[in-house]
Amino acid sequence: MKVVCPNCGRKAAVSRELAEYRYNESGLKNVRLKGGVTETTCSECGETYVRVEKEPQLLQVIALGLLMKPGYLTGPEMKFLRAACEMTQAELAAELRHRRETVSERESKLNPKLTMAEEVLFRLVFLRSFHAYLSREGKNHLTDAHREQLSDFSQRFCEFASQVGQRMLRYVIALEEREGLWHLGAAA
Numbered sequence: 001m002k003v004v005c006p007n008c009g010r011k012a013a014v015s016r017e018l019a020e021y022r023y024n025e026s027g028l029k030n031v032r033l034k035g036g037v038t039e040t041t042c043s044e045c046g047e048t049y050v051r052v053e054k055e056p057q058l059l060q061v062i063a064l065g066l067l068m069k070p071g072y073l074t075g076p077e078m079k080f081l082r083a084a085c086e087m088t089q090a091e092l093a094a095e096l097r098h099r100r101e102t103v104s105e106r107e108s109k110l111n112p113k114l115t116m117a118e119e120v121l122f123r124l125v126f127l128r129s130f131h132a133y134l135s136r137e138g139k140n141h142l143t144d145a146h147r148e149q150l151s152d153f154s155q156r157f158c159e160f161a162s163q164v165g166q167r168m169l170r171y172v173i174a175l176e177e178r179e180g181l182w183h184l185g186a187a188a
């Protein structure tokens, strides 16, 4: 069945559902959508349009998956998360106590080589920002079940971060007491 083309206005466009679609518009290389994507092609002007169903919800579900992903985030994933919270590079830099250039540089790299402490801090900032964003009027597109998943994970991640932090702190204090670590450092 032919529909009106949004580009040329002629009734010459045909829509079809795509079985699989590489979702490059997300900025992530490895997201493939299976179903829920319609492609409309016009035989008159040659224009092609792709429509992704429930896109706002889909983007937030991807963000949720990235926040809970084990291991390190890639630069494009960091950029995706920042966009999901509608944050600018400057706003994120202020939260992380970084320069804006540092944020920009990391987002451009597939492997931004963050230390574990930086990665943990990064997740904490994003978990908090995503929560805050979803609480704003009209911004939440996640289901209650997904919101619950996010809350549970955030709670567990905060506990993990605080344990890691305390362990490191105890280690540093013990070293300082035993060996006067910082005095050695200063003498070298």
Ligand SMILES: [Zn+2]
Residues within 6 Å of the ligand: 005, 006, 007, 008, 009, 010, 012, 042, 043, 044, 045, 046, 047
């Ligand atoms: Zn057309």
